[in-house]
Amino acid sequence: MIQLEELREHPLFADLSEALLQWLCEQLTEVSFAAGEVLVRQGDTASNFFVLLKGEVAATTLSRGQQIPTLRFIAPSYFGALALLSGTLAPGSSRAVTDGRLALLPARAFRELVVGSETFSRFIFQSSFDRLTNLEATLRNREQLAALGSLAAGLAHELNNPAAALVRTADRAMAALTTLKAADVELRNHAIPVEAMKILEGLGDRREVTNVMSGIDALKQNQAMDALGNWLVAQGVAKPWLHAPCLIGAGILQEELGPLAIVLSKQQFFAAIHWLASTLELNALMADIHVGSVRISEIIRAMKSYSRMDQAPKQEVDIHEGIEDTLIIMQHRLKQGITVQRDYDRSLPPLTVYGSELNQVWTNLIDNAIDAMDGQGDIIVRTYREIEEAVVEITDNGTGIADDVMPHLFEPFFTTKPLGQGMGLGLDISYQTVVNRHRGALLVSSRPGKTTFQVRLPLAAKPGQT
Template sequence: MNTSRFAKPVYMLAAFLLATAVLWAAIFALLQSTQREAMQRATTVGQNLARTVAETESASIQSLDLLVQHFRKEWIHHRDEFPAMVEWHREFLARSSVVQVGIISADGRLAFSNVQGWTPVDLSDREHFKVHKARGTDELFVSAPVLGRVTKQWTIQFTRPIFDERKQFAGVIVFSVLSPALERLLKVFDLGEGVIISLARFDGQIVAHSRDIAQASKVSLAGSHGLLSDEPEAGEFQRKSYIDGTMRLYRYQKVTAYPFTVFVGQDVPVILAQYNRLRTLYFVVGALVTALMLAIMLLLIGRYRKNEEAQRNKVKFQEELHQSDERCRLIAETIDAVFWSADIFDRCSFYVSPAYARIWKRDISSLESGLHPLAESVHEADRQRVLADLELKKEIPFEHEYRIVHPDGSVHWIWGRGFPVRNDAGQITRYVGLAKDVTARKLAEEKLSRFNDELEQRVEERTTELQAANAALLDEKELHEALIKKLEEAQNQLLQSEKMASIGQLAAGVAHEINNPIGFVSSNLGALQRYSQDMLKLLQTYEQAEGSLTSEVQEELARLKHQIDFDYLREDLGKLLGESQDGLQRVKRIVQDLKDFSHAGDSERVWANLENGLESTLNVVWNEIKYKAMVIREYAGIPDIECIPSQLNQVFMNLLVNAAQAIKDKGQITVRTGSDDVNVWVEIADTGSGISPENMNRIFDPFFTTKPVGQGTGLGLSLSYSIVQKHGGRIEVSSVPGEGTTFRVVLPLSR
């Protein structure tokens, strides 16, 4: 028995089994890694979400708690004004979802409610009342959702106890918040599929749920992880839900400063959904790869056996070769193409199939001298190329297309192919080939080519039209954007004008109201000053006559003078009246500066002096500047110009305030003026932080600001730029970072 023929197949089988074992081991290792990554990813998402929700809930509960404490303080100290105060906050409370502010007295009866038609119902059986009365400590309590006896709505009660002056329990203040309010805080997060969030008290009562609070509030989480005070602030566990029985991975986070815990539950089937899909895919791929390896092994074994059979069949093949040649000849004579064969050593030994006569329309006897007559009927333009191929000197197959001319003058297209035939030694011994009439195909290709050319031309024309239309649309879009930008600038300027008009009206009203009392106070002080001078003259006369009085009266007068410090009183009285007069003059000057700054209702150009406007503006913003900078005035006595003073005062105010805000600790602001034959200019320079080069080209853009959020709108310089432009002027700016900035406003003397 020859065992060597079975050795190679056995080796192939062993290799197949080893490769299969390695493949499936890798698949199971990859699946385990994928499962661990899925659970770890879910843990990370749950941890981040629980922390975020806990921080959000803490802030929300703290806001309501502070509100409760504020209203409790108002009840304790201003009980008579409390109803009006609650009514004044009604709209704010409604936005906070607070439908009732109630006060429960120590005996459990409702003592106050902002709900219309309330009655002093007995609320002593309410959970929050019992808890506060039993505890005796000042702690926030949040109830489970309850149906209010006064509001008739499902609400959550935020309550704190009220204590009297002896620190004795005196009642409870109640904020009734709509149940959906806390749920909305949970639903603002993008939870994704299979994720739920619950907010529970430490006693296990659920007060908010991202899906169904009505069902969740009936379930107690008492004893669950995350509700015990000695447990960590955050943790993780896996169990079936107490609400719907779904297996979930839970991540909990305790709410800072309040006895609440946030639970984020993720459905385990959803977490492992991708893992399950990959497991199915890996199993299918593993099975396919195993089947492929098995097929390859069987193929190799089969090929091995075929090679052995090939040796046995070689002799048989040689015998059948002659029969095959004969069959090929019969086929060549019947196909609708010219088959030819030629010996390269004997050019007269060749064969051409009978189809030649049908395709070339020539007698086959014309080919007795060789293959070259095939090219005699070839179109003159293709003849040399065809003759070169028929020399049969190429060692690689050739393929060509060419035209032939029939005896009747008609032109036909021929497709031809030839390839060498080699012997066992690799030597070329003969060439064989085919030639087929492809006139119909060529005509169809030419027609298709013309159609494609026409189609490309149409597409190009249409593309040109679309590009032109697109360019027009882009131009229109740019025009619309420019119009929108101008509209925004006009709207901002209108708002600023309205604001200045309002300030002007307010200033005019305040000035009118202040000037009246200032008038009679000033008049009274003048009269009082004259009266005091007359009284002092009278007292001086009495002093001169004091020597004529009795010694007892003189002693009593001396004692009284010493008691009231008469000498200091007589000296200080005039100073006090003089200082009061100076103070009244300063008040009148400030009121006048405020009127001059605003010019309520002024929209017409008038002749005005910019230095007076600068002084008025400095007085208005002096409180903003005096703690930051020393103001240096370098006025050149410039002439009056035709302008709208209130608008230019607004420009000066923006530049002065910006200069003060650019100074961090203490600095200097210099205000200069100057003029020539055509223009006047106002220059405001500061020693602040300066403007960085990358921001220099953007400082006049609307809404651009480098100030923190809430401390600047970014409209001041933009509006100032527009105002100066409308006056036919310009704003120049120079800045050195770390040293300061200088703004120069250049304006024409007249329009």
């Protein structure tokens, strides 16, 4: 049994009467623990209040597959009050850092002590409030960092695809340029007539991807290449399979090449086809390089705009730009099976807001919509003006939100996701940003097949808003 003297020296029980201390001794069970031992597991039912008599214990919370450090208890201390007071499951895990000793107070006895001792209850509630405040602040920061890390990983993937393609295409373009130089020398050596050269240059200037072959299926394109290849063989062109794909890709068929075959010798015609195919290939590769470069530039621009780099925290913004930047940043999640429909009221005036914080709101709401549909479905983003408010609605066609979940939706740490897949702070952060930060409103309506989160923002700053 724990000695009364040891309880008197513990700050938690210093002001208890002798009678309560004696009663407490009878309720407590002493246990020893070893370094590394798990004392509480996240998600367990809270059944004891833990009085730390000796040693050190670290608390962590599992989120996105990682154990995040939250609190550290060094004897004399305590833990486990939050879950008992709120009647919830353990919000995190506790693991021994060193060897030590604990006194376990059953949940029933803990509640009796809270009711029976004003001094103890005041101490517990005050210290629990302080811990919860610190814990919430810590986890908010970590949740935002974790979300940023997830976005960064997605952006890295999105940037890697066009960047890798650019490297491959640039290598091919260098080889194509070498081939084109040789073809150009060959063309000049065969003294191609001026009129024929004009026809060749006209055909070589075709850079549009949309051509007569773009709407034809792969089978018919292959048949067209075979037919053109056979015709080129008949005209004395060697290795026609190297040239036919480039010609067909640009929509150049036998009918356009026929006049050249008539006026040119076989050697001249072969040189002309070699030059034309090389020119078209290099044009196509340069077009691919342009597309890849534009994509990379678009992602970088969106990333800079999304974070509002080099700008004051509060600025005048077009909310549509913020939404579009968010959709670009989240493309790695959307492209797996999500269709986004836009219904924008472009007449909405710019809003004076904390741009990067609002972008985090769009991120959280879109991310939740994707999860609600298991990555497959439709999202509708709608904006409109209602009196003196700008309204943004994000609607998904997922399963909907259960009635018993709805009242807790914006509570911190509340989540319906499996353990470790989220801290339950995304919607809370969004609510704080919209309501407290911008004096707006965040509303939700839901039924199976249609869930809508509605963000309402004042068009002009309200009194007291900073």
